[in-house]
Amino acid sequence: MGNTVREQLSEDLDVYPLTFEPEMTWGKCFEKEANDTMKVKAVWFEGDCVKCAMCVEEASTAFCFEESVGPKIKDGANLASCSEGIRQAANVCPTQRIKYHLLPPAVTGG
Numbered sequence: 060m061g062n063t064v065r066e067q068l069s070e071d072l073d074v075y076p077l078t079f080e081p082e083m084t085w086g087k088c089f090e091k092e093a094n095d096t097m098k099v100k101a102v103w104f105e106g107d108c109v110k111c112a113m114c115v116e117e118a119s120t121a122f123c124f125e126e127s128v129g130p131k132i133k134d135g136a137n138l139a140s141c142s143e144g145i146r147q148a149a150n151v152c153p154t155q156r157i158k159y160h161l162l163p164p165a166v167t168g169g
Contacts, residue, residue: 097161098139099146102132106156113151118144130157 102121108129115124121141122130138145142161149157 097142099142099159100138100162101160102138102145103158104130104156105158106154108156109154111153113153114148114157117148117151121145122148 110124110126110129112124112130114130115122118141121133121136121138121144123133124130139162145157145159149155149159
């Protein structure tokens with residue numbers, strides 16, 4: 060038997076079922092905006108460092124650099140006040156070894 064027009068179109072095109080979840084779509088729109096207002100709670104390093112010191116250039120109030128070790132978190136650094144620099148340092152790190160956790164402004168009082 061011959062295919063119907065609908066069956067023929069389905070064979071010719073990649074057709075996926077349409078699902079719409081308004082909560083997820085709405086949340087994605089403001090995800091970057093929310094991350095921009097969130098404060099850094101914790102910072103750590105994972106993996107190998109190439110010792111380029113770009114992270115220290117971006118967040119000198121949060122990080123210091125030691126030739127033998129590489130970047131370190133400064134003693135007594137206020138991570139919440141250095142949040143923007145820490146995020147920028149993580150973005151420019153060529154090895155992507157800077158990791159951090161965020162807290163929303165309601166929790167940090169910001």
